[in-house]
Amino acid sequence: MLRRVLLSAVAVLVAASTLIFMPGSANALTVTRAELKNGQLRVDGAHAAPGIFVTVTSATSSAGVRSDGSGAYHVQASNFRANDCTVVVSDRQTLSETVTLSGCTPTSTTPPSTNPPPTGSCVISAGAPATYHAGDLSTYFMLTKGCNASGGPVQWAFAAGRIPVGMTGPDFQGQTAGAVSGTPTTEGTYDFTVRVTDSVGATDTETFEITIVAPRPLTVSTATAPAGVVGRAYQINLAADGGVPGYLWSHSAGTLPPGLQVTSRGALAGVPSARGTFTFTVGVTDSRGTTAKAAYTVTVS
Secondary structure, X not given: OHHHHHXXXXXXXXXXXXXXXXXXXXXXXXXXXXXXXXXXXXXXXXXXXXXXXXXXXXXXXXXXXXXXXXXXXXXXXXXXXXXXXXXXXEOOOOOOEEEEOEOOOOOOOOOOOOOOOOOOOOEEOOOOOEEEEOOOOEEEEEOEEOOOOOOOOOEEEEEEEOOOOOEEEEEEEOOOEEEEEEOOOOOEEEEEEEEEEOOOOOEEEEEEEEEEEOOOOOEEOOOOOOOEOOOOOEEEEOOEEOOOOOOEEEEEEEOOOOOEEEOOOOEEEEOOOOOEEEEEEEEEEOOOOOEEEEEEEEEEO
């Protein structure tokens, strides 16, 4: 048993010490082409994390493809819908991009002044306006009453208006509720109308309002970094809070322990090769170019 434990520990050490880290100077995701013509989407770009699934998301549609070994990606999709001609492109590793699609004609963004009455007993409950920060993962729930779910969950559909950029929906939540969710990227007040249909065909529509305000301040939330040992694999994943994700990390000042580096994805990692106490500063940049910094001291024995 002892021999098995020791072999497992050695295997973990070897695996950790042979990790391939993206260099700290790696570029963030970029978009070189974004268009939507007659429902045909095409988005091309570069500098995504290699081999990572890149998504293109509007309020009501989503498509994606895995990037190649160099980080290039080419997303194509049919029957793609973007009512406001805006999409968010993200690899969920580095900075996301909010882009306007060329060749796209926006549809009407004004909800009706009054909603038609329900056709049966299925009714959407009126919801209070909500306010979220740009960059915060958010969910707005929509509830119903009197709906027949004997044949499965009620079906939701977008009817008019604008859902906050970066959020999608409406999607079902359980049998009789719905939600609009995601990480909003653009400030503004968004009014949108949704329609629900239950198992017996009863329908109702309701208009909701979500306001997106400025992001919370960007901060580095990792307080300290642990000590290291010469020749032993070391890794700590740095974390940020606030701003508009994704985040891009870098070593901005001071001296890193020899053998360690800060990757663009936020890992302080490597195999320390010299003893001493080292003080350094790391920086993080969000998708809007806002930056924050934090200083660390790491002792290597």
